[in-house]
Structures are given as C-alpha cells and as structure tokens.
Amino acid sequence: MLVTTSIEPPTRAELLHLYHEMLLIRRFEEQCNALFLQGKIPSTLHLYIGQEAVAVGVCSALRPDDFVLGTHRPHGHALAKGVSSRSIMAELFGKVTGCCKAKGGSMHVGDMAVGMFPAIAIVGANAPIAVGSALSAKMRGTQQVTIAFFGEGGSNEGAVHEAMNMAAIWQLPVLFICENNLYGASTPISQVVAVENVADRAAAYGIPGVIVDGNDVLAVQEATRIAVERAREGKGPTLLECKTYRLCGHSRSDACNYRTRDEEAEWRDKDPLVRLSRYITEVAQLATAEEIAQVAEEVEAIMQDAINFAEESPEPQPEEALLHVFWEGN
Amino acid sequence: MLVTTSIEPPTRAELLHLYHEMLLIRRFEEQCNALFLQGKIPSTLHLYIGQEAVAVGVCSALRPDDFVLGTHRPHGHALAKGVSSRSIMAELFGKVTGCCKAKGGSMHVGDMAVGMFPAIAIVGANAPIAVGSALSAKMRGTQQVTIAFFGEGGSNEGAVHEAMNMAAIWQLPVLFICENNLYGASTPISQVVAVENVADRAAAYGIPGVIVDGNDVLAVQEATRIAVERAREGKGPTLLECKTYRLCGHSRSDACNYRTRDEEAEWRDKDPLVRLSRYITEVAQLATAEEIAQVAEEVEAIMQDAINFAEESPEPQPEEALLHVFWEGN
Amino acid sequence: MPEMTIAEALREGIREEMRRDPSVFCLGEDIGIPGGFGGAFTVTLGLSDEFGHDRILDTPISEIGIAGVAIGAAMTGMRPIADVQYGDFLFCMMDQLANQAAKMTYMSGGTVKVPLVMRAPVGSTRRGSQHAQSLEAFFTHIPGLKVLAPSTAYDAKGLLKSAIRDDNPVLIFEHKLLYGSKGGRSEKGALTAVGEVPSEDYVVPIGKGVVRRTGKDVTIVGKLLTVYRALEAAQELAQEGIEAEVIDPRTLIPLDKEIILESVRKTGRLVVVEEDNITHGWGAEIAAMVAEEAFFYLDAPIKRVAAPDTPPPFAPPMEAFYVPSTARVVSAVKSLF
Amino acid sequence: MPEMTIAEALREGIREEMRRDPSVFCLGEDIGIPGGFGGAFTVTLGLSDEFGHDRILDTPISEIGIAGVAIGAAMTGMRPIADVQYGDFLFCMMDQLANQAAKMTYMSGGTVKVPLVMRAPVGSTRRGSQHAQSLEAFFTHIPGLKVLAPSTAYDAKGLLKSAIRDDNPVLIFEHKLLYGSKGGRSEKGALTAVGEVPSEDYVVPIGKGVVRRTGKDVTIVGKLLTVYRALEAAQELAQEGIEAEVIDPRTLIPLDKEIILESVRKTGRLVVVEEDNITHGWGAEIAAMVAEEAFFYLDAPIKRVAAPDTPPPFAPPMEAFYVPSTARVVSAVKSLF
Ligand SMILES: Cc1ncc(C[n+]2csc(CCOP(=O)(O)OP(=O)(O)O)c2C)c(N)n1
C-alpha cells in the first residue's frame, strides 16, 4: 500500500507550521554540529538531517497526549513531539536545565510531560516499551496512541519482532515507524535485509504494512493519520515504512565513505525542506518566498535563544550524580 | 505452498525403517513416562508423543553428517538423528553412561558424533546457533545442512527472528522446522500468533515458507528433501511448518485441562503411527500386519536393552560435578 | 491467623493489591489460561477467575517483550507484575532490565518512574543447567533495581505488597523448593515453608533484614533456601556448644548492612551461605563489606559456603554436591574456631 | 620492536591468527564495510582488504544472532571472533553467552567445545548510561567463560592470540580510553597506551597476572584504565613515603590469585580499584578472596575504590565524579595508615 498526499489540501497555516517544525530540526542539528566542533557539546551526536519530514509528518498527526519513543537519533523526534529546544540544547551541553538534568545526554532526550519518553539508544529496545505504553493506554481507556521509531537496521533486532507480534495479537494502539534511510551506520540495507521493503514484514503479524515517501511530509502525515485512526478505533498496530535518507554522517565525524557522492547528491535533490517550501510557494501557492524566509528568521531566533539558554545554564554539581537512581517524587 | 507425498513411492524397506524409527520414539517416550512414575527418572520430562512423524520425516531426509538442534522436547529429535537409545535413557536416569555423562538431563540430550547438538531448553535460542553451524558448513565447504526445530510458541522469540534474517541474507544451508502442535505449554496458538500459519513469517525474510501435514511422515520427508536440496545448492534456508499435535501433556503430570477431550480425540485419529502402519499395510500393501508387529518386537527389544543399560549403569560420583566446566580434550 | 505456603501467600498478596489498585495487573507466560498452570509454580492459579484475562494477561513466549511491555506500562500509569517461568530466562530480557528499567529514572533526570515488579523462581531442582540458576548476584549489581528474596510466607506476601507499591523496578526472587506448590507442581526435596500470614493488610518494609536465630559465637548470613540450611546448621552447632546467629537479609538491595555488621561486631565471625556459584557471587559483597566496615571486630577469616564454579549439573548426586548442604555450613563454621 | 596502540596491537593479533589458521574469522556490526569504521573503535579497520568479506563478516544489528552464530560456528570447527560495538550491548545477547556458550561444554558432559572470542569495549566516555558500563563482573560470575582485560598493547595482542587458540569461550574487555584509536574515533580523555609489541609470534598466557610496580606498604589491584590510575596514585604516594605495589591481573577468569595473595602477605594492606559500580562489583570478589585466604596477614580493612551505585551519568562533571580518580585512590590508601 503506497500512500500519496490526500485530496483535502492542507491550509496555509498548517503548511507553514510543518515547515517551521522541520526547519527547526534542521537548524537545530546544524547548530549542534557546529557547537560540537567548537567543543561546547561534549556528547556524541547522531544528527537527524534529511529525515525531518518523518518526525514532523508523524508527530503532526498526533494528539499532545500521545506518546513517542525515539532512538539513538532522537533530537528530531523530541523537537517534533514538542520538547522545548531550550531543554534539549541544555541537555546536550550537559547543563542542569537539560530535559534530563544532564544525566541523559543526546541519546536519551525526552520529556514525559509532552509525551516524549526518554529516548533509548539500544537499537530496537524501544519497541516493546512502546507496546507496553499502548497496552497501558488501552487498559486505562485513554485512546492514546504510541509511536515507536526505529531504523531499517533496527528492524533486524529480536526485540522489534517480539514487540510487533504482541501489538498484533492484542490489537494495540501503537505505530511502528521504520525510518528506512538505507544505512545502519555504515551498513547498507541490501546487505542485512533480504526483502525489498521493511514494511513487507508486517505480513508476519497480520498487520498493515505501509510504505510512504519519507521525504514528503504531507504523505507521511496522511499515512500516519490513517494508521492513528485505525489504532484509536481499536483496530491495532500499523508498520509504516518511511523511505528517507540521512543527509549527514551516522555520528560525529563520519566521512560517509561507505556511500557515493552521487547517491548523496541524488538525495540532496529530494531534500524534504526544499520540497516542502517549493510545494508551499509554487504548487499550493499559499505563501511567498519572503514568508518562507520569515519562518526561517523565527526559527533562527528560537535557535539562538536555545543556545543562549544552554550556554548560560549552570553545570551540575559533581555529586548530583548520586541523585535519581531511584524515584524521588515529582 | 503445501507439500503432498511425492509421486515416487517409497520402498518397503524405507517404509518399515520409518515405522521403526517412529515407533522407537513412541515407545521410548511411553517408557519414560512409566519410569518417571516409578521414580527411576529423576528429571522433568517433555515427551514427544504424537509428533514422531516430524522428527523422523525430517531426519530421514538428512545425511549422517548433517546437524540437528533440538528443543526442550528433544528425545524424538535425538533418536531420529541417531543418538543411541541407550545413551539417552542413561542420561535421563542420571547415569555416567548418558550421552551427556549425566550432566545435561532430559532437556540437553545430544551427541555431536552423530550430528545432534546438545539440545537447548531456552525456547528459540537454538535457532541462531543453527545459523552459525550452517555458516560454518558454508565456510568449510562441506555442504552439510543444519536443522533448527522449534515450536509455534517459540516462533515468537526474538532469537528466531534474528536467526531467520541472518540465514536469509547469507543464503545459508539451514532449515527452520516449526513443529506447530497448537500449544505452547497451556497457551493456544490463536492467542499468541496473529497470522494463520507460522510459515507466513517466511515472507519477512524472502525465504520459502512451506506448510506440511506434520502427522504424515512421507509428506514431511518429501518437504524436507526439497528444502535440503535447495540448501545444499546454496539457495538458502526454508521455513517448514509441520502441523501436528502433542498427544501427551506439556511436561510431566500435565492434565491438559486447557484443551478439550474432543480435540484430543480428533488428533488421536490422526496418530502418525497408525497412519503410517495403515499406509504400509493397506494403501501401499508392502507389508502385512504381522510384519508390522515384528517391527514392534524389535523396538521392544531395543527399549528393554536401553532400560537395562540405564538401570545397570553407575551413577556419577558427586565430585564429577567439577569436571568439564572447560574443555578437557577428547 | 491462616497458615499458607509461599505460593499461596504470594497469590493472596497479588489478589489484595489487585483489588485495592486497578492499575495493578499481571503478565507472563501461561499464568492465566483456564485449565493451565497458573505460572510455572502455581502462584497465579485461579486469579484470572476473579480478575479476567485483561488483568491476568497471558503473553507469547517473548521475554524481551514481557519486560519491555512491563516497563512501558509502568511508565504510563500502570503497575505491572511480570512473571518469568524460570529465573534463568531473565538473561533473555537482560537488556530490558539492566539497560532500560534500571536506568530510566536516572537517565531522565528523575522525571519518570518505573513501578514494576518482576518475579523469578530460582534454585536447582533436577532440571539441568538452564532451569536451575540462582541469579541474584547479577541483579544486585545493577543500580536502579531493588532486589528481594523472601524465605517465609509472611515475608513473601509482605514484601510483594511493598514491591507493588514501590515506585521503582523491583525484582523478587523466589526459591522453587520453598513455594510449597502442591499437586503436579510439587518439587522433590522441597521444604514446606508454611507459615502464619495475616489476613489483614500488612507490608514488610523493603530494606530490613531479620535475625532468624540469635547467637553469640558466629554470624551466618543466608538467603532463600540457605536460610534454612543455616538454621539446621545452627542447631547442630549448638550441640557442640557453638551458638550461631542466623541472619536473613530478605531484601538484597537495598541491603540492611547494619543488621549484619551489628551481629559480626558481636560474634567476630562470619559465614555467608548461598546456592549460587561462589566466585563473584552475592556472598562476595557481604564478605567485602564486612572486611571493610567491621574489620577490626573480626577474629577469623570470612568464609563463604556456596556452589562450586560450575553450571548446575543434572544428576542428583552431582546436584547434591553442587547445592550447599547443612554439613558444609557446619564444617565452615567449625573451621573458624 | 614496533610501537603500537592497543587498537593496532589487537588488529595485528587478529591478522596474524587469521593468516595462521583458516578457521579464524571475525563477525560483527560495521566491522568490514569498505569506507566504514572497522568496528566502533577501528580494531578491524582494513582487515577485509586482506581477508575479504567472508572472513570479516558484517552482520545485521542482531546481537542475539551474532552470539548465536559465533557459538554454532565454534561448535562445528570454526574459531569466530565476535565484536560488540559497546559492551553494554552484551546484555542483549546475555542468554546466548550465559546460558549457551558458557554451559555447552558442561551440559554435554565435556563432549563439545566452544572456541569463540567475544570482544567488548567498556568504560565511560561521555555517551550516557547505555554506552558506558563496565560489565566485567557480570561475566566473571558465569562458570564456563574465560574473561580477559588487557591494559597494554603487548598484553592486548598476546592475550588475544591466546584467546583465539583457546578451546573455550573467551570474553575480552577493552577500555575505550586505552585503544589509542586515531582520527574520528579518538576519545576525549584517552590515555595513550602505546607500547612495544614484538612482530614475531608470541602469546601472553591466560591466567597470569603481572606486578606493574613493586612496593612494600600496600597492594593496589586495578584493571584496564584503573591500572593507570593506580600507577599514578603510587607515584603520588611515593612522595609521601608510601610504597605501593600495583597489580594488574590481566586475566579476570581464571584469576591469578597467588600474585595478589603473595603481595598482600608482604604489604598487609589491599585497595582494589575499578571503574564499575562498587556494590557486588568485581572488586568484591578480590576483597572476599583475600579476607578468607590472607586474613591473618591483613593489617587494615580492605578498601575498594569504584564508581558509586548509579548508572553512568552523561555530563562531564558528574562523569568525572563517577569514574574513580587518582585522588580517590590516593586517599583510600592513606586511610589505611
Ligand atoms: C543493540 C544495539 N546494537 C548496536 C548499536 C550501535 N548502533 C547505534 S546506531 C546503529 C545503526 C542503526 O541503524 P538504523 O536502525 O538503520 O538507524 P539509523 O542510525 O540509520 O537512524 C548502530 C549499529 C546500538 N546502539 N544498539
């Protein structure tokens, strides 16, 4: 099943909002890279550049009280779900104002107050936890939907298999979003998955397996909406594969010599941000290039604020390491 | 793909051999039950009664140097692969002459000299090990095939998913034989698998998923032969689902109150031994009832010998517990 | 007060907490199927009659999934009690327990809680190496987990209730030979740890050990089955004039260090008894802690009585050699005088 | 003799053994992809050029599978060297290591062997809780495994070669801050453990510790990175007139007990230093062993310097607090005088 953009066209406000969200992620990640090189971010980093349409497409189809579980590459997931850019940036800087009080770092950003679980850096391990969250929503009767993001590489983990099976037999409100960016670190999908699409694996669980252009935010949003509706109606999980590409290294200082410059150029032409801005200005003609530039300025202001906030926030005291091993109350 | 019995009819000798093998397993398991009740077998027991056509059908299609990995219910696998009934019985009795020198017990019987790995009682854990064995055969260029048995319940383990995927991408000579006996302990398959057939899961790996009547030894043998041939030709793994039923409790003293007497009766009518003997005497008319009874006598003699051997063998010295933590040579 | 086995006491504890709090539920393999086993050792037998199959939730054979589901449910308002049929299978879900459940509160800077309970049977019972291990030491070494080891029916119910109400991941280790399960699930060599268990609501606080026998000459620390071995040894020793104090920590993490230290300060001698392999076992920490914190009170080397460094063997003579006996405790104590 | 980093020494060790024995091969995630990383810390970089992709085998992200495949191959005539990108992921394959690899020879009554090597990086390096743990203690408690922890380039190559030739499952823990990996994989805060490494064939025997510094006043036992912390501490202490003996066991299982006991019999004082969480850590066994076997030689309590009982925190100030510093070793030693 291939989903294309819905007939009902999105409004100008919606479109500009999506663009805003995606650009925020892009700029956040670009700044992270620069700040890392300046030595201000002590952490390792897995950036989300190129995949913005997935997180934003998915999260824009959710209710605020729905849940998201991210991966080792979670900044995009967290920003799209509404975690403040200040608190993420502060976390990366290792400051106490960080969303995890500087205990987590890049790979564990999250904020349960906005439905974003602390991200999980063990590939695939978030999937069964997402199923538990969905089970809980069903038991509590809240109709909340839970999202588990994972990569095509992660789809080979046993944890993901167990999770999809359990979600299927109990018809739980959970969406498995596979971000197929063609590589797991240096490893191309063709070497580690024998089927054409990760979505084909849905057949093992009797759940819908949907493929979508992961660089088309409207397509991702639409596919997610359909799956979310199913889930809220108690019809169970969906495996949604978003075909995309990481327009950056796997982690800091990866020269990407395991892939060709041609392939990268091809995908740069499909840059989800460029595509959306073209769609807005040229196809839908709902905003001008100047208005798009206006969004960029807003984003820049948010970014600068986040960086300032992070810079000015205090570092934790060393002994704070001893806190929060166990729950200490709100 | 449903496999039915091949056109080429088996010979009288072949048929009597299959019957002999199956009856040996049946009688072995019945005796185990009795000996357990008499207090002679100290171990827990998972018996193979009702599933004999699977182990015998599969193993009769193998070369002696092929490998088999069994489960927590391994007596049938071991006997069919050629582990001596003496050494298995002695193992169950906890005697030093046992195939594992009384260190393993019922759930770990095996004998690498005849290609039977020590059985593995962690559900699903044998599958990746079987893949390693197949990889090794490919590397060593031996054309040996490896068999991993597991139940429909075990198919929900992450280990099995990882194993099938790895076997598929590397096109390894391994067969995943799912013995679908409808229950995992007390749990019916309908509650834990959302697809109709476990074989449907082959679609997730791009490998053949074959379904066969697991109570028809000739059908199992034929399906195995096809898969083995593929494997030896370097065309990769097959997932073969054998539909069968356990005509006994899950483990010692299980009253099977989670299933109906009607269902049991239905399956008793499909008893693989009765079916094979009827086929031999009535359909193929290659042997008489007397000749079948003759096989039974032979089997009885083997059984008696195995029991005598086990009874008369010495128990290990307590301190032998300290041996063989590490490899001590042949 | 009614008398109960540990299996019954656990069952009643679950029942009372499930009645009290709708967010409590059980999940695991074969725990609630009608006509089934009620878990590997009958603890949940019959509970699905009262609570239905949504709250006594039978799962696929998917240990990673069971643990992960418990974590996700716990983080979003539920209080799952997960069941693993044999402790040995905890290794299959080790990542979920060690990397996820135990670290989630910490990694989030204390902003999320994971109130889950995981119950696991341990002990060697003629089933061979993969159904016999004592795994406590693996989990007492994971910061973020609480670890309980009740040896009586009273403690089993009271600690389980504390665990369910606790806002952290709690592992409860239960010994197969102490359950007192009946019928098909009764175990050869089992002790009947039947005891009085109040019908009214009570809890046993997490983190408090108990002196099972007082004595002035030597301190013996045991847990689960080895508490009973220690008590038997103490009786024998008394006949030879050695009065042993027997301590049952009940909670392994957090440990009631003071109850052990106080005893050692009095007796000057320590023997730790456990069923697990000796090297890098649970007893090592007890010994190391005392060797640091009560060193100047010690009159003799610290002895550990434990299984040798082998996997659990199957055959009864070897298994009996593997599992620490009362006689071995007695002789370890005597070697200190 | 050429000078090498530990990463280089390990690479040369693998290369020589793969040349010598066609049954040796490597498997793991991202170990051989052209243009890739050569493993998370460059150890296998370039090896696929010489040995091809069948013998430097890139796997899916499937840790259970990696371990299982290594076991199955090892049991049928091959000698796999498996790679895990971060030690923390060993928890994902714990069942295969603890229940299968470690027990297979035993459960089979000594009839099968499992000659596999598993390499795992440990240590806290600003990556947060799930990429930082020191997991040695989990594996030193599993009978049937051998466990190595080389801290120099010479030992890394020599022990790796011994491990590959050993007929048992061997885990090698490598410290991220000692690799000396260059370029994109260089680590903040790394020590450069460059050392002379013979080009000719040699092995370092499994089970033999080494005295890194002799001294008469106190014994300090460290491993991996903490060997260097201990040596730094010894230098500081020497200025105050305390001569510390520093012991690097190199092999954790089987342990060279005698080298430790001999030292303690001489010095009468013991401090154990490790990067892992203190409670039920590796150091507990060293302390317990000495408290039993050299009790009457001890003049002071046994001290352990280790991480506190928390998951590894991310932010540098907290991480620096977590990882034992030289200063903490110095003050632990001084507290014994
Ligand atoms: C269990 C586990 N194994 C390995 C890793 C190391 N690792 C981190 S990211 C990564 C690649 C993940 O690939 P994919 O799932 O496709 O996600 P992507 O990085 O492409 O977003 C690997 C191997 C890990 N974090 N966890």
Ligand SMILES: Cc1ncc(C[n+]2csc(CCOP(=O)(O)OP(=O)(O)O)c2C)c(N)n1
């Ligand atoms: C990892 C693991 N989980 C649970 C068990 C307990 N157990 C033993 S057999 C069994 C049922 C297995 O069902 P299935 O795979 O269908 O095989 P069958 O028993 O029907 O032959 C269970 C749950 C186990 N041995 N290992």
Ligand SMILES: [Mg+2]
């Ligand atoms: Mg990817």
Ligand SMILES: [Mg+2]
């Ligand atoms: Mg079954």
